[in-house]
Amino acid sequence: MTIARQDAWTQDEDLLLAEVVLRHIREGSTQLKAFEEVGKQxxxxxxxxxxxxxxxxxxxxxxGVELAKKQRKEQGVRDTSFKAEVKEDVMESNEQEIATEWIRETPSTPSTTLQEVISYLTKMDESFRHDREEKERSSQRSYYLEQENERLREENGLLRDNLRVVEEDYRALMQIMERARKLSVLEDEKLNPKVSFQMDKNGNLERVNK
Structure with a gap:
């Protein structure tokens, strides 16, 4: 009896698996037949x-899967059974349903394969849990950012109000300073009248007080 391999998959084996499965999809065959063909090779x-x-x-x-399905439809090829078509759609819809459907319809296998399935389900559960926790953290970050954004908007509004008050006070101060300057000039003119000179008819300059 041939002992099934249990070592790690190589890149070339993954490529062979993909090529055979895509060919079976194009030809309207089932993926199970593709798995059996690759398994023998x-x-x-x-x-x-x-x-x-x-x-x-x-x-x-x-x-590649979508393209193979499209080519199958263009060639007018249908799956060998309605069940296979339904199973294929279910397998692509949800990772948990993939594992459940596969375990249910796959013939009994060595215990090593069962361990692989358990490991796969465990990793999938961890992945779902990680995604859920990440969504919760993302939701919390979004809430905190919204709160911070609201706080900054309020602070920005207060700063604009303060700036408007400062600008108004500055304009009032400039007006007061301008009036004070004019008053100072008037007082200075009163205390120190301006003196001018004019020329008399003989050509001499004489002082004229304004």
């Missing part, structure tokens, strides 16, 4: 291939 179980596709490779080829 790589000496891995079809479940391991399905797990690798759902948990990692599919995310790298989203545009």
């Amino acid at each position: 790589l000496s891995r179980t079809s479940a391991a291939c399905g797990f690798r596709w759902n948990s990692f490779v599919r995310k790298q080829y989203k545009s």
